[in-house]
Amino acid sequence: MIRRFFRHIREGFYGVGRHAAMSVSSASAVTITLLIISIFMIVTGNMQEVTQNIEGSVKISAFVAYDHEEQAQLDMIQASIKNLEHVVSVEYSSKDQEFDELMETYEDESAREALETYREDNPLHDAFYVEVNDGDALKDTAEKIQAIEGIETVNYGGDSALMFVRTLNSVRLGGAILVAGLSALAIFLIANTIKLTIYARSNEIAIMRDVGATNGFIRAPFVVEGMIIGALGAIIPILFTIFGYIFIYDKLGGVLFSEMFKMTPPHPFVLQLSLILLGIGMVVGLIGSFMSVTKYLRWKR
Structure with a gap:
């Protein structure tokens, strides 16, 4: 069982290497999506900090x-x-x-x-x-x-204080909704890329079925491949998040507009965001590839 587990991982890496062009295309789509997600997560995280500061000062x-x-x-x-x-x-x-x-x-x-x-x-x-x-x-x-x-x-402070706090909360909620929507878009992009990969390897899949391979055995390398693509797509957004945010924080001295609008300190904020981006990349890769290969195997049954 352990050998089979590592075999699936190895096959996943081989699949990414054998279909490098498609893998790069899919990873690039994930990169762009995660960059946008990173920006909105940074904004949402700082809105959280600003809201807490204002709630503490009001x-x-x-x-x-x-x-x-x-x-x-x-x-x-x-x-x-x-x-x-x-x-x-x-x-x-x-x-x-x-x-x-x-x-x-x-x-x-x-x-x-x-x-x-x-x-x-x-x-x-x-x-x-x-x-x-x-x-x-x-x-x-x-x-x-x-x-x-x-x-x-x-x-x-009257209704003006309430309105300001509620506006910040709305920005945070909107950012969370947008992150969820972009994650769904990333799943769609990976699913379609993996689908092309599956079609290109249809003969290989047919041979595996002829020799008695189960759907789970056939599916596993593609799922690993999707996770790898998602992780590769997260590299640039993670670097952007770490170095970009630290640069902006140092440049502005950790303050937006006034002392009331303090930015979230980089540590451990950027580490948390990086782990979230990596997790999102791998999860959307897993879901996208699983959906695509499962649909194909059902269609070919």
């Missing part, structure tokens, strides 16, 4: 009413917020801390001195800054916080 600001400033009341409010679904962290900021942060926004010394006169009768509120684990849950969580006794006002 926090819900909950301001405490003046009549709920006792420590026991603040502790109760904080506990109520922590118990809400999707809440990751709750950070408390006293009205004095809020005043200090407001002071830091003014660079003009005269403006700071004028503002300082209000410190004793600080009109600001104690506040809680809430981080959630899902951008789509911002509005719902903000409404639940607003309903907690002692919370006067809540701010989370």
Whole structure:
């Protein structure tokens, strides 16, 4: 059984070598497809990173009413917020801390001195800054916080923040759908190339059947051949992904537009993408060749 396994692998490599022109043609089609897939996987992966950064930076600001400033009341409010679904962290900021942060926004010394006169009768509120684990849950969580006794006002950026997060999620979903569609296209291309190879070796297949070879025995070398073609087609996209992404990352300093739009670090991102591309190439090669040879063997039965 082990000898038969290695024989199929050997025959697969021989098949690729004997039909080099068709193999190169098929591998080239896979290469082009995987290059496009690589680009969209890079975009989708970075959209994931950007979305997580934005979801982490878009926090819900909950301001405490003046009549709920006792420590026991603040502790109760904080506990109520922590118990809400999707809440990751709750950070408390006293009205004095809020005043200090407001002071830091003014660079003009005269403006700071004028503002300082209000410190004793600080009109600001104690506040809680809430981080959630899902951008789509911002509005719902903000409404639940607003309903907690002692919370006067809540701010989370409104519908514009939700729209931005949802837009990024749509880009990620669209990229995933496109990757799936391109993978199907690669399967179609390999299936047709293997089909030509099968027709060119129809006499060989007929002889194998005449001597009693089973369909599985006949099919195995073609499946291996398809996987090899898929792996060969993945070489250039993998090199493009590794060196191209590292070059772009270094060139841009890992930042797109602003610090909010940080790129995914190359390691282990490019290694993960490379393994995925290799896996896609081999799987589509396997599926394409299996479909093609199975259809031919049924037709010739």
